[in-house]
Amino acid sequence: MGNKYSFALRKLALLGAIDDYVAISSRELGTALEMSQQSASKRILELLDEKYIVRDLGARRQRIKITPKGVEELKKEYNEYRRIFELSDQVTIRGVVASGMGEGHYYICQEGYMKQFESILGFRPFEGTLNMVVDPEDAGKLDVIRSTDGNLISGFTCDGRSFGDVIAYKAKIRNIDCAIVVPERSHYVDTIEIICQFHLRRTLGLNDGSKIEVKVNF
Amino acid sequence: MGNKYSFALRKLALLGAIDDYVAISSRELGTALEMSQQSASKRILELLDEKYIVRDLGARRQRIKITPKGVEELKKEYNEYRRIFELSDQVTIRGVVASGMGEGHYYICQEGYMKQFESILGFRPFEGTLNMVVDPEDAGKLDVIRSTDGNLISGFTCDGRSFGDVIAYKAKIRNIDCAIVVPERSHYVDTIEIICQFHLRRTLGLNDGSKIEVKVNF
DNA sequence: ATTACTAGTAGACGAGTAA
């Protein structure tokens, strides 16, 4: 986000503009941002232009609400602060084992991915993934991890089908090296795929619904 | 903080410049901030001027570390995000009862404060305060509360002695109305004073070391 | 390589004001 916009957007969020429309005149916003009415008005137009806010321009006072895109941008900054003040380089994500449905297996086994896993992660994954549904209270941690670089596994095209970029983060489950894999572009992930050179379900005796903890490095 | 500085300061924090000196050239910082080497250099000089960072300008590459003042500024922004995303208007602060040492009693009993407590909070405090040492894991919540307005109780001078501004936040302990009181200007508070129209120690049967929870509104 | 000066320029800002 243009840094320019974050200050105004944050002030609007503090006024409650994430949850609902907030009535605020350009003069009031200007005062809050320590700038003129004219500049605040311009800033509002810019935020509208960037689709960070929507506005209901009534007869008397405009009412402003932050869009999901705006919230997204604020969360990015929030996550940066969480990385600074809360989280070290290793984070424990809790969740429960879920059924794989064979999807993960199909993807992971693509040699286009396999080659990269082997060279970047240092192991060749067992053919198939362990799916884990992340506990809601740890969803934020996942956001923070996803805001970091991780190991980019490039997408490719094979037999006319295209496979997208994914990001792998090295991790450990009960001291066994593994990695969590998430698609590069996609939000609101509550399920992660875990790859490992061993068959984790068998090795660790896991079933659907088993609680597990993954320690992720980033 | 000038909003202008927060972006650069945050990037430096993400690079680890809170914990230790970080080697970063003005060109690298410029790339990270999407600005020219020259502008990044100027920004660094400004941050130095504002005492947000200190620098060790070696022969090859400068090494930068964020000062406590700089960390303070970053925390302010972090706390704004916490208010946006984490905390509702009521927060539970946990801690243990500590000895008052008579200090609180002396201050609170000043009529200059008493009058204001009565008109602003709606009750006349029992003469004396309950001291509470806040659990370390709730210290951050206290920071967030302190970053909000609260009820300003103005300082005054009496018998040649000056009493500073304090902020009161309405609160409840086990459903009894009370308020927590903190000095306006002072950082790193881990002890709060609780005022109430009743004698809380007697009413709730508290002793030094008793665990209590205060629900603070802000 | 660095950092950081000077100079020129683009863009952000506020005053005045229209709607």
Place this chain on the structure above:
DNA sequence: TTTACTCGTCTACTAGTAA
């Protein structure tokens, strides 16, 4: 009262370059 246009000023930026 609002919002937001135009326009002049002034700041913040980058390019060139010195140390």
